Amino acid sequence: MTWLVLAVVGSLTMVFKASGPVLLGMRELPPRVASVVEVLAPAMLAALVVTQTVGGDQEIVLDERLAGIAAGGIAVWLRAPLLAVMVVAAATAALIRLL
Amino acid sequence: MPLAIAPFLFGAAFGVLALDAGFGSVAAVAMSATTFAGSAQFAAATILEDGGGAAAAIVAALLLNARYVPLSLAVASIFPGSRKRRAVESQLIVDESWALAGRSGRFEYGVLIGAGLLLYVLWVGGTALGTVAGDLLDPDAIGLDAAFPALFLALLAPYLRERRAVLTALVAAAITIVLLPFAPPGVPIVAASLAALIGLRR
Numbered sequence: 001m002t003w004l005v006l007a008v009v010g011s012l013t014m015v016f017k018a019s020g021p022v023l024l025g026m027r028e029l030p031p032r033v034a035s036v037v038e039v040l041a042p043a044m045l046a047a048l049v050v051t052q053t054v055g056g057d058q059e060i061v062l063d064e065r066l067a068g069i070a071a072g073g074i075a076v077w078l079r080a081p082l083l084a085v086m087v088v089a090a091a092t093a094a095l096i097r098l099l
Numbered sequence: 100m101p102l103a104i105a106p107f108l109f110g111a112a113f114g115v116l117a118l119d120a121g122f123g124s125v126a127a128v129a130m131s132a133t134t135f136a137g138s139a140q141f142a143a144a145t146i147l148e149d150g151g152g153a154a155a156a157i158v159a160a161l162l163l164n165a166r167y168v169p170l171s172l173a174v175a176s177i178f179p180g181s182r183k184r185r186a187v188e189s190q191l192i193v194d195e196s197w198a199l200a201g202r203s204g205r206f207e208y209g210v211l212i213g214a215g216l217l218l219y220v221l222w223v224g225g226t227a228l229g230t231v232a233g234d235l236l237d238p239d240a241i242g243l244d245a246a247f248p249a250l251f252l253a254l255l256a257p258y259l260r261e262r263r264a265v266l267t268a269l270v271a272a273a274i275t276i277v278l279l280p281f282a283p284p285g286v287p288i289v290a291a292s293l294a295a296l297i298g299l300r301r
Binding site: 001002003004005006008009010011012013014016017018019020021022023024025026029032035036037038039040041042043044045046047048049050051052053054055056057058059060064065067068069071072073075076082083085086087088089090091092093094095097 | 102120121122123126129130133134135136139140143147153156157160161164165166167168169170171172173174175176178179182185186188189190192194198199201202206239240241242243244245246247248249250251252253254255256258259263264265267268269270271272274275276279280281282283284287288291292294295296297298299
């Protein structure tokens with residue numbers, strides 16, 4: 001049963017990941033399509049930020065991650081490098097969890 | 100560093116969970132090598148461990164991974180070469196490699212491939228180690244679950260110089276938060292991709 005799950009999930013995930021580069025590739029897109037694709041990145045990043053900060057199993061969970069992202073957000077605002085942002089967020093969440 | 104430690108620790112955690120869920124070591128490592136997407140693998144293994152059945156595990160994992168369609172469309176233009184080569188190299192798209200590749204506000208092929216390969220090796224290696232050595236260190240204990248949303252926030256920031264991108268990000272965040280309590284995991288992110296239709300406005 002695990003192998004069935006593995007085969008179906010693995011193969012379809014590969015199809016999902018390949019969909020853009022295989023279907024669109026480097027071809028020039030019509031301007032309207034291109035401008036939709038252009039704002040896909042900020043849309044998906046915002047969605048990832050939300051799900052990874054407050055996402056639970058079909059619920060909104062407010063926990064230490066929220067403090068972590070707040071601290072990380074301040075670091076972003078201060079133009080800290082990527083690594084520093086991650087460390088600040090992780091350390092804040094870990095510290096609060098420890099208290 | 101967190102970028103290197105995290106996939107390794109989460110990979111090991113997946114290895115442990117997969118064994119509990121009735122995967123053999125080979126199957127656990129094979130899933131990391133072929134699916135290569137943390138959240139979907141955790142979801143599938145958790146469902147199997149709880150006795151939820153193969154169909155439920157498959158549906159949950161595929162819903163979570165459906166976000167790779169919009170992620171893949173967004174980054175499509177940077178992949179060179181033949182269709183076959185693009186299909187193979189696109190397997191290195193994971194949330195983190197994808198987000199890092201766009202850190203300058205436009206996607207860079209070299210970053211995606213480099214980060215993707217590194218993450219792949221750590222993820223598969225971590226899984227293998229987890230199946231033999233057990234839990235290494237709880238990733239949440241050192242706050243790694245907060246490091247990733249912060250990373251995505253940092254990578255979102257460069258896009259926010261443009262009004263349309265700000266609006267899109269806000270709408271996407273709103274769609275996600277509204278759907279989170281109701282929709283199965285994974286669906287909110289896919290629905291949030293609809294916010295990109297704002298790009299149609301001139």
